[in-house]
Amino acid sequence: MPLETASETAASETAATAAGKPPAAGTRTEARERAARNRKLTVYAARVGVLVAFLGLWEVGARTEVVDPFNFSQPSRIWDQIWQWVTHGTAQGSLGEQIGYTLYEALSGWVIGVVCGVLLGIALGRIRFLAEVFGPYIKVLNAIPRIVLAPIFLIWFGLGPASKVASAVVLVFFPVFFNAFQGAREVDRNLVANARILGADNRRVTLQVVIPAATTWIFTSLHVSFGFALIGAIVGEYIGATKGLGLLVAAAQGTFNAAGVYAAMTILAVVALVTEGLLTLAEKKLFRWKPADAGDGR
């Protein structure tokens, strides 16, 4: 799509020049800006269109029983369910409380996982001996499908938040660890040499060269890993809990309330998107030193 537009503008420009009437610089930039604005509007309109079409088809399909409304529910029922939860609360308490619980578990797990991952990743990236000793163990642990640990944590830590936090931690730790490790490994040797010549000791090299240089790597993993933290918390809740969005899913499923399952999923998606947005904002602040396009590229 962007490619097409680019070639179109180019084509129209050459056409204008060929006609022997080079457009004035001012009008040309104006035209370009207008085109860019229009394009943006078109994209947004198309996006909304896709959503409306999808929901509309679903709704119509469900009402005409082309899709089974019992299994697949329908948008209006899902909306009613959300609205009911918002106004009357869920069976486990208010909706806000459920969201709060899940977020609390996911965030705690995420923070613990990130801190451990970053610290260990940098330590092993910097200290060769540690890397050689612990490397194989970390590989083995990484090979275990960690989501199966959730039931074990439930046995260990009970129905409360601790078991969910633990599931989130094990999911978050590994991607963050590997990125931090890689980041610490791949620090530009010239920067380290320069810092040492300028008078930095090992501690300063780690704190003021290795960590800033690795932040790009670490941040890439933070985006992905927050999603993992949410998954950990939800799965933990789904298996056994007293509160949370995962429990909402489980409870709705238990009563064959498909609308409830979809409604909880919708709420989850919104929560994930909002936190993702906040993370991007923090990243923009932290990476002012990077060229703008490189930062926006992701």
Added chain:
Amino acid sequence: MSTPAIELTGATKRFRTPSGALHTAVRDLDLTVAQGEFVAVVGPTGCGKSTTLTLVSGLEEPTEGEVRVYGEPVRGIDPQVGFVFQQDAVFPWRTVLSNVMAGPRFRGVPAAEAKERARDWLGRVGLAAFEDRYPHQLSGGMRKRVALAQTFVNDPAILLMDEPFSALDVQTRALMSDQLLELWAGTSSSENAASVVFVTHDLDEAIALADRVVVMTAGPATVKEIFTVDLPRPRTVEAVRLEPRFVELYREIWASLGEEVRITRERGAGRAA
């Protein structure tokens, strides 16, 4: 003037290549740099000039032989050494001012004083107006000048410069060369005159700046020939270039260097074939 600033005796450096073989970068190198002396080093590309500087700086240890700075064997990094690297080595996450402050801060100078000294040096390299920028917002030449300020702010008694001006345009280069001579002359009045080892591919630059020009052999590097530049000081790069003695020296050094460059090239071609 008794103990030389830098003394390499029989210095040899071998690297282990990824395939496991040993690669000799510097072989049996003897070189002495007196206190307050300005030595330029020229040699074919890849011969081992940068490696020689890393030996003097203490970043790398010689495999054989000895490296001394002010008579003391080099063990680790000497705080009196300043090193302007061939590659870009300013910290991209620090602003220009913060980059120049880095050295003094690493050495425990209080922030206020470090800032003052950094501002002074930014003024001298003509970047006072850019102190809040990040390196990616500067041109290549400006970044190089940040690197120079970053090194000079530490007042190094031994200055290792690895092709410091090769990224600059001709005009800025002449300007920076003159500035370097001025800075160096400024230190020579004090009792602890700065000694400079300046690696370059530009013979003009080497002759205009240095007291002696060292020609290295094709790799593994060792000293081939040393030329004493008996041109009067103070010099300016533009003026000294026109002197007959300059032209004469240029021709001699060019002939000596040309031979090594040819050997290097033939070897490269041979390996490629």
